Structure formats: structure tokens, C-alpha cells
Amino acid sequence: MPELQHKYVNSNGIRMHYVEQGEGPLVILCHGWPESWYSWRHQIPALAAAGFRVVAPDQRGYGHTDAPEPIESYNIFNLVGDIVGLVNSLGVESAVIVGHDWGAPVAWNSALLRPDIFRAIALLSVPYFPRTPMRPTDAMKAMAGDKNFYQLYFQEPGKVEKELDADPRRSMAMVLYSASGDVPRTGELSILFPKTTKFIETGILPDKLPPWLTEADLDFFAGEFKRAGFRGGVNWYRNFDRNWELTPFLDGAKLRQPAVFAAGEHDVVGKMIPGGYAMAGAFTPNLKKKVIIPGAGHWVQQERPKEINEILIEFLQGQG
Known part of the structure; x- marks a missing residue:
């Protein structure tokens, strides 16, 4: 089997870094926040060994991919355009796309x-739900009440990235541990917190790292953010309302491709959208499987790689 290769492509006006391994039908892996291609380190070789050409980019603002300055350049059309440009550069006509968290x-x-390109889809952690008539930040404010919701806290340019950039290794240890299934339930990341509290104070640090996260893994993530900073990734959150304004034609849209959904039992996203995991599939009429993994948290493909690899390979092999 070919080795993992690091490559670059000019896509949608930016220079994009990605890793690639394997041969066969194309699978694109889209990471979330605050992550990188490395979040898929367990999936890339497994899917490649199963007969797929696996490509995992650092998305806009992350890792070795460009991080444009303007906040609006992180809107959803550009994020999609980056992936379309990547697929087109690979010389194939169709792909299966997999996304975790913001991915x-x-x-x-x-x-x-682009249903002509993306013929099937796997979603981890965040189930598909269509655009709604309510402006996203208005919905967040209604939910938060007199507290801060972390996605609202992220709206002010320069604020949260300053906290996170101060010590990237500590920031990554706190976020990765506090949103995992290994944290004591009393210590998990607070998505709602008092207005006097900083985001960096909303989780806890592990006494020792959980089994799925090695010191080398933490060093890699920290190194990426030490070099690139957190600003680019946080800018995705600052486009919630802009994305909503750009996409009124997607109101109530159903996702009709063959799909699979998997998440951890303790994923904080499941608490953000009450009943969201029970509802997963309501707008995805061709959902083939839904799996909630006991004991796992938000970083499901890192925390439970064996289970996620099996789910993805079974799904991919069913797509011809």
C-alpha cells in the first residue's frame, strides 16, 4: 500500500495542504475545531487498506493551509469551494465526503x-439539520439567557484566540480532554458559562492523558496551533449569521444522498441540540445507519477508532 503523502494544491484562491494514502474510490475527510488532518490519523491507513483513496486536508485557517485575514473569507461557500477545488485537482468525478464537528x-x-460530485456522506458528532428561519445568533442568545454560550463568546474578533494562543499545548489539552468521554462528568467542557468566566476556564486539565491521546499527539496539535494560531479556525464561527444570510434557498432542504451518522454518548453536541441525536435522520431520508457509541465523547474518531473505522468501511463498501 502506498505510504502517507503530504501534498499541496491551489484551491479556490488558497494554498491547501492535505495528506493522501491509498488507491480506489475517493474519500474526503473534513476535520472540525480545533483540529487538523491529524484528527483522522487512525482512519486514513484503515480506509486506505480497505481499498480507498483517502484524502484529509487541513481546512482553511488550519495547519499548513492558508489562513486569509478577512473574517468573511471563512464563509460556507468558500469552505465548500475549497473542497470542490481539491476534488477537481485530484482528477476524479465523484467522492464520498466525511465530516466531523465543523467538518x-x-x-x-x-x-x-454539489450532488454531482458528492455521492454519499458520513457525519460524525453533528447530525444534519437544515437552515431554519431564525438567525443563528438570535437562537443562541435565546438559549443562553443570562449566560455566555461559547459560540457567542467566539464572535468578538481577537478575544478567544488570544486566550488560546497564550499556551497552545495547555489549550489543546483542556479542550480535547474536557470534551472527551474520559473526563469526569462534573468536569466536562461547559458550553454555557457565567459572563464573568473566560472560555479558557470552562474545562479542566487531565492529571494524565486519556488512553486515546498520547503526549506525541498533543505535541502535534499544539505545534500546529503554535505556528498557525487559533484565529483562522475561530473565524468559521464568526460566519454563522453570514452563512444564514447567504443560504435562504436551503431552508428546510433534505440531504438525499446515502448517509451514515455516528456520535459519542457523551458528546457535548448532543446536549446543544436537545433531541438532536434522536432526530438524526429526520432530514436525511437515505440514512443507512445511526450509531451512538457508549462512553465516547466528542472526538469520536480519535476516542473510538476501531468502531468508527468499521462503521465507515461498511458504509463505503456499500457505495459501489
């Missing part, structure tokens, strides 16, 4: 806007 909206918008 899930990139994946489903790619599938909604």
Missing part, C-alpha cells in the same frame, strides 16, 4: 450544493 456542515453543504 460536518462543510460535508453536508458540499453534498447539498
Whole structure:
């Protein structure tokens, strides 16, 4: 089997870094926040060994991919355009797209806007739900009440990235551990917190790292953010309202491609959208499978690689 290769492509006006391994039908893996291609380190070789050409980019603002200055350049059309340009550069006509966390909206918008390219979709952590009539930040404010919701906290340019950039290794240890299934339930990341509290204070640090996260893994993530900074990734959150304004034609849209959904039992996203995991599939009429993995948290493909690899390979092999 070919070795993992690091490559670059000019896509949608930016220079994009990606890793590639394997031969066969194309599978694109889209990471979330605050992550990188490395979040898929367990999936890339497994899917390649199963007969697929696997490509995992650092998305806009992350790792070795360009991080444009303007906040609006991180809108959903550009995030989708980056992936479309990547696929086109690979010389293939169709792909299966997989998204985790923020990568899930990139994946489903790619599938909604370019069904000619993206023929099937797998979503991890965040189930597909269509655009709603309510402006996103208005919905967040209604939910938060007199507290801060972390996605609202992220709206002010320069604020949260300053906290995170101060010590990237500590920031990554806190976020990765506090949103995992290994953290004591009393210590998990607070998505709602008092207005006097900083985001960096909303989780806890592990006494020792959980089994799925090695010191070398943490060093890699920290090194990426030490070099690139957190600003680019946080700018994705600052486009919630802009994305909503750009996409009124997607109101109520159904995601019709063959799909699979998997998440961890303790994923904080499941608490953000009450009943969201129970509802997963309501707008995805061709959902083949839904799996909630006991004991796992938000970083499901890192925490439970064996289970996620099996789910993805079974799904991919069913797509011809």
C-alpha cells in the first residue's frame, strides 16, 4: 500500500495542504475545531487498506493551509469551494465526503450544493439539520439567557484566540480532554458559562492523558496551533449569521444522498441540540445507519477508532 503523502494544491484562491494514502474510490475527510488532518490519523491507513483513496486536508485557517485575514473569507461557500477545488485537482468525478464537528456542515453543504460530485456522506458528532428561519445568533442568545454560550463568546474578533494562543499545548489539552468521554462528568467542557468566566476556564486539565491521546499527539496539535494560531479556525464561527444570510434557498432542504451518522454518548453536541441525536435522520431520508457509541465523547474518531473505522468501511463498501 502506498505510504502517507503530504501534498499541496491551489484551491479556490488558497494554498491547501492535505495528506493522501491509498488507491480506489475517493474519500474526503473534513476535520472540525480545533483540529487538523491529524484528527483522522487512525482512519486514513484503515480506509486506505480497505481499498480507498483517502484524502484529509487541513481546512482553511488550519495547519499548513492558508489562513486569509478577512473574517468573511471563512464563509460556507468558500469552505465548500475549497473542497470542490481539491476534488477537481485530484482528477476524479465523484467522492464520498466525511465530516466531523465543523467538518460536518462543510460535508453536508458540499453534498447539498454539489450532488454531482458528492455521492454519499458520513457525519460524525453533528447530525444534519437544515437552515431554519431564525438567525443563528438570535437562537443562541435565546438559549443562553443570562449566560455566555461559547459560540457567542467566539464572535468578538481577537478575544478567544488570544486566550488560546497564550499556551497552545495547555489549550489543546483542556479542550480535547474536557470534551472527551474520559473526563469526569462534573468536569466536562461547559458550553454555557457565567459572563464573568473566560472560555479558557470552562474545562479542566487531565492529571494524565486519556488512553486515546498520547503526549506525541498533543505535541502535534499544539505545534500546529503554535505556528498557525487559533484565529483562522475561530473565524468559521464568526460566519454563522453570514452563512444564514447567504443560504435562504436551503431552508428546510433534505440531504438525499446515502448517509451514515455516528456520535459519542457523551458528546457535548448532543446536549446543544436537545433531541438532536434522536432526530438524526429526520432530514436525511437515505440514512443507512445511526450509531451512538457508549462512553465516547466528542472526538469520536480519535476516542473510538476501531468502531468508527468499521462503521465507515461498511458504509463505503456499500457505495459501489
